[in-house]
Amino acid sequence: MAFTILGTGSCLPELAVGNYEFTKFVETSDQWITTRTGIHRRHFVKGESLQSIAVKAAQNALEDADAAANELDLILCATVQGEDISPALACSVQKELGAVCPAFDLNAGCTGFLYALNTAAAYFRSGMVRRVLIVCAEQLSRFIDWEDRSTCVLFGDGAGAVVLSQGNDLLSTRIAADGQRENLNITGEGISGPFWESKRQKRCICMNGREIFKFAVTTVQHEITAAAKDAGLSVDDVDCFLLHQANGRIIESARVRLHQPEEKFPVNYAECGNTSSASIPILLDDLNRNRRLKKGDILLLCAFGAGLTWGSCVIRWNKD
Numbered sequence: 482m483a484f485t486i487l488g489t490g491s492c493l494p495e496l497a498v499g500n501y502e503f504t505k506f507v508e509t510s511d512q513w514i515t516t517r518t519g520i521h522r523r524h525f526v527k528g529e530s531l532q533s534i535a536v537k538a539a540q541n542a543l544e545d546a547d548a549a550a551n552e553l554d555l556i557l558c559a560t561v562q563g564e565d566i567s568p569a570l571a572c573s574v575q576k577e578l579g580a581v582c583p584a585f586d587l588n589a590g591c592t593g594f595l596y597a598l599n600t601a602a603a604y605f606r607s608g609m610v611r612r613v614l615i616v617c618a619e620q621l622s623r624f625i626d627w628e629d630r631s632t633c634v635l636f637g638d639g640a641g642a643v644v645l646s647q648g649n650d651l652l653s654t655r656i657a658a659d660g661q662r663e664n665l666n667i668t669g670e671g672i673s674g675p676f677w678e679s680k681r682q683k684r685c686i687c688m689n690g691r692e693i694f695k696f697a698v699t700t701v702q703h704e705i706t707a708a709a710k711d712a713g714l715s716v717d718d719v720d721c722f723l724l725h726q727a728n729g730r731i732i733e734s735a736r737v738r739l740h741q742p743e744e745k746f747p748v749n750y751a752e753c754g755n756t757s758s759a760s761i762p763i764l765l766d767d768l769n770r771n772r773r774l775k776k777g778d779i780l781l782l783c784a785f786g787a788g789l790t791w792g793s794c795v796i797r798w799n800k801d
């Protein structure tokens with residue numbers, strides 16, 4: 482016994498920035514970005530805040546689940562970094578929702594949603610919870626190096642959420658990490674004090690894109706096969722693959738290697754860019770709201786990210 486998905490929600494900031502805007506401050510082109518990544522635009526927090534988009538996504542998910550905030554037993558937020566270092570974003574969301582349950586953040590880079598689902602599964606299996614809210618909210622625009630054309634065009638801000646209740650629809654869950662592979666870092670700013678001098682540089686994303694690309698194409702294929710097997714299924718039994726929306730070429734490569742049809746791989750990277758942990762729950766909410774999922778569909782979720790971390794899970798969709 483673990484969980485079933487009761488509801489989904491998401492929120493994208495209003496400001497949408499097209500590829501052309503980047504040509505004004507780095508040497509790039511719409512054509513390069515489109516052909517190498519598939520991304521056309523991404524959203525950035527401007528009038529909103531990370532907290533406000535997280536709360537909006539959570540409210541949408543509660544509404545879709547027909548659940549009240551005071552029924553929640555746990556709030557998990559996946560985020561590379563919350564609005565502040567402390568308190569946790571999950572506590573700010575709890576306050577705004579008027580919930581009364583424990584709340585904490587976890588950081589597994591872009592794999593955050595898979596880590597949160599895995600953590601929630603352990604709570605459900607222990608019998609400690611009956612309703613859990615997961616919110617994945619990211620504002621990577623705070624860490625973008627706007628002079629680095631190889632990273633600044635990739636990321637976007639956004640939030641996605643799910644409400645889970647006790648049920649039997651989690652068919653497998655896998656998470657992993659390899660801290661030796663430091664191919665994506667957001668190093669922190671330090672503060673000098675009377676007894677030391679900080680040697681840290683400005684805080685920004687530093688990524689070896691080629692290495693991550695190579696890692697991602699092999700890992701995604703392996704994870705998908707293993708997650709399906711753990712669920713007692715074959716890859717062909719899966720109705721819908723929801724992959725981390727980092728780059729269209731990574732998704733396409735996985736699809737071709739697994740001999741699966743295009744319609745099983747819905748995408749939204751063209752409109753959102755890479756929203757880190759929020760990418761899969763935003764996509765899931767989009768599919769749910771547009772009635773593209775049928776009750777009984779087998780969903781396979783798979784992501785990779787900073788850490789390096791990676792993970793996957795198989796869930797039966799049980800909403801009408």
Ligand code: ACO
Nearest residue numbers: 509510513517590591630631690691693694727728786787
């Ligand atoms: N515009 C124009 N040219 C560019 C740009 C740009 N925006 N960015 C890089 N280039 C140039 C490079 O300088 C290089 O030029 P050179 O050959 O003269 O040196 C050339 O394009 C090719 O660069 P590559 O890095 O080989 O390009 P690639 O095809 O690998 O695409 C990319 C780069 C898009 C970053 C790709 O490697 C990728 O998607 N990697 C995975 C990244 C990823 O998924 N990151 C998220 C991890 S998840 C998380 O936790 C946040």
